């Protein structure tokens with residue numbers, strides 16, 4: 060298959076492009092600069108109209124591009140986070156419409172944050188949207204992706220475990236110093252997934268035509284933040300700080316990002332992945348952390 064990937068230089072894009080290429084697909088990376096090799100095409104995700112031929116030859120598109128979320132959200136940062144996702148998704152769906160032989164599938168990023176803070180409730184893809192900046196962003200992002208005249212899959216990704224960055228990126232140096240501690244009450248569920256399962260899940264949805272709409276891309280065993288902290292300190296053979304980081308301190312340092320991403324609870328199930336036969340490589344956090352680290 061010829062597969063076009065946006066955000067290919069990112070944490071998830073890099074791992075996905077490598078795996079798709081190894082699987083024998085031809086991958087075309089859309090980049091925001093001049094192309095450096097024949098596998099790249101330039102695109103401008105802020106453009107009003109797609110460049111002619113942007114998606115020519117593609118059977119599938121995987122759209123991962125978006126400005127980073129893991130930082131303090133000023134009004135300008137929020138605008139950048141929203142525009143880089145909504146406008147680029149709109150541009151791609153228009154490009155699909157204008158392609159003579161259009162791609163059959165658009166797989167587009169979204170987040171488990173769609174559900175807002177759901178506390179102790181077990182959630183799956185039928186759970187309605189929650190409240191908050193990220194929940195509203197995910198809804199708008201998914202709505203744009205669903206306008207494509209093709210099969211549309213939205214990846215409601217949880218916390219991806221990778222040695223190379225993502226959520227573990229800022230945590231590892233702190234934990235290696237022996238300063239790892241639960242966040243807030245530590246009772247909030249973190250829906251983790253190892254990066255090789257994230258890649259495997261995307262390969263699975265690309266080849267499984269019956270799967271469409273939102274898909275929770277999370278492992279089958281979400282754990283509470285305090286258990287995550289304990290497992291990570293054990294994997295690194297470091298002590299766990301006995302005192303949690305107070306909500307107030309997190310809020311002062313990171314604002315709404317702390318409240319919506321770090322302190323929110325998502326006891327999410329990967330119902331559609333399981334129902335469609337995806338076999339997880341990592342079902343337990345200790346094994347996943349050992350593999351990732």
Ligand SMILES: NC(=O)c1ccc[n+]([C@@H]2O[C@H](COP(=O)([O-])OP(=O)(O)OC[C@H]3O[C@@H](n4cnc5c(N)ncnc54)[C@H](OP(=O)(O)O)[C@@H]3O)[C@@H](O)[C@H]2O)c1
Nearest residue numbers: 066067068069070071123124125126143168170216219225
């Ligand atoms: N990692 C996670 O745990 C996680 C969890 C939930 C959802 N997601 C979502 O999944 C997608 C990929 O995640 P990731 O961790 O791979 O992200 P990432 O490492 O931050 O990479 C995102 C890529 O998007 C492109 N990009 C950056 N700023 C942009 C902007 N202002 N406008 C357009 N494109 C921009 C860049 O690629 P180029 O320079 O090549 O264009 C960048 O490498 C994101 O949309 C993210 O929100 C990730």
